[in-house]
Amino acid sequence: MDWSHFVPLMILATLAGGGPPSPLVHTYSIVARDSATGEMGVAVQSHYFSVGPVVPWAEAGVGAIATQSLVLVDYGPNGLDLMRQGLTARQALDSLVRADPHNEGRQVAMVDARGGIAAYTGPKCIPAAGHHTGAQYSVQANLMENDRVWPAMAEAYEKAEGDLAERMLQALEAAEKAGGDIRGRQSAAILIVKARSSGKPWADRVMDLRVEDHPDPLKELRRLVKLRRAYEFEDRGDTFIAEKKPEEAMKAYEEAMRLAPENQELRFWAAVSMYTNGREAEALKLFRSVFAREKRWVELIPRLAGVGLFPDDPKKIDEVRRQRPRSRLERD
Numbered sequence: 001m002d003w004s005h006f007v008p009l010m011i012l013a014t015l016a017g018g019g020p021p022s023p024l025v026h027t028y029s030i031v032a033r034d035s036a037t038g039e040m041g042v043a044v045q046s047h048y049f050s051v052g053p054v055v056p057w058a059e060a061g062v063g064a065i066a067t068q069s070l071v072l073v074d075y076g077p078n079g080l081d082l083m084r085q086g087l088t089a090r091q092a093l094d095s096l097v098r099a100d101p102h103n104e105g106r107q108v109a110m111v112d113a114r115g116g117i118a119a120y121t122g123p124k125c126i127p128a129a130g131h132h133t134g135a136q137y138s139v140q141a142n143l144m145e146n147d148r149v150w151p152a153m154a155e156a157y158e159k160a161e162g163d164l165a166e167r168m169l170q171a172l173e174a175a176e177k178a179g180g181d182i183r184g185r186q187s188a189a190i191l192i193v194k195a196r197s198s199g200k201p202w203a204d205r206v207m208d209l210r211v212e213d214h215p216d217p218l219k220e221l222r223r224l225v226k227l228r229r230a231y232e233f234e235d236r237g238d239t240f241i242a243e244k245k246p247e248e249a250m251k252a253y254e255e256a257m258r259l260a261p262e263n264q265e266l267r268f269w270a271a272v273s274m275y276t277n278g279r280e281a282e283a284l285k286l287f288r289s290v291f292a293r294e295k296r297w298v299e300l301i302p303r304l305a306g307v308g309l310f311p312d313d314p315k316k317i318d319e320v321r322r323q324r325p326r327s328r329l330e331r332d
Contacts (some may be wrong), residue, residue, distance in 0.1 A: 018163075028144065029109070032136060041207070047186045050187055052208070057076030060194040061197035070106060088114070104122040120308055128146055130140035144181060165190060173218055189211065194206055226259055234256040246274075267290045
């Protein structure tokens with residue numbers, strides 16, 4: 001069935017109207033839907049500066065898209081718009097490809113909110129180029145070192161365990177191990193959204209991380225994902241504190257600090273939350289640890305007290321500030 005009549009006239013005009021040259025975003029990527037949670041996402045690496053704003057597109061309750069090669073960015077927002085109107089990933093992609101007079105150099109993959117998958121690799125994508133679709137995922141690549149890259153991604157994703165972010169990261173790492181982009185590497189990104197829309201797009205992003213320019217972008221992206229998880233545990237700890245669940249809060253804070261032991265800010269705010277909720281002894285140990293590494297946090301205590309985020313009690317403020325390392329004169 002010809003679905004091109006579903007494409008809004010404005011989209012058709014944009015696709016057919018020429019315009020500026022397409023960015024040369026040669027890359028490898030994965031789009032996927034988690035069958036357990038319904039979350040959808042895109043992960044990508046490229047030898048291209050700041051790939052994040054160009055290739056990955058996703059919207060909660062709608063779908064996820066990767067648009068690359070001789071990229072027409074319009075495939076991202078326009079594809080989401082068509083799926084939002086009720087088209088499947090296959091119908092949306094077919095419509096846009098048919099409406100694109102220069103589709104020979106495009107490479108696009110889509111997944112919809114029901115897990116439907118569609119992918120297209122134009123005949124003029126620079127080899128090695130190709131894609132592989134599986135159960136609720138698609139991997140695609142162009143300008144690769146060899147044609148083993150996207151099969152390696154598919155195999156890694158299918159064997160991987162963990163949440164959607166972890167499995168997509170393993171797919172990217174498999175691509176790099178198989179040869180990756182023939183030009184090398186430069187930037188990477190991961191974008192994951194929830195299964196259902198809350199009506200607040202900013203609240204529906206599970207993960208939205210970018211590495212703009214780095215000698216080892218996948219390693220850096222994995223570091224950022226780990227740090228993102230640490231902050232999520234920190235937030236979870238604060239929620240448990242507010243719910244009067246101190247034991248659960250401590251476990252969440254401990255996990256946050258385990259994931260990011262070098263991050264003193266996580267320790268500091270965990271200590272503030274514990275101290276202001278009746279866990280003073282445990283909080284003081286954390287304050288002492290933070291101040292021993294970074295003294296700058298000491299002077300934040302009275303500032304927090306001044307705006308109601310810490311007890312406005314001189315004795316309590318002094319008790320915390322005294323956890324800082326003492327100078328030799330103070331010890332004497």
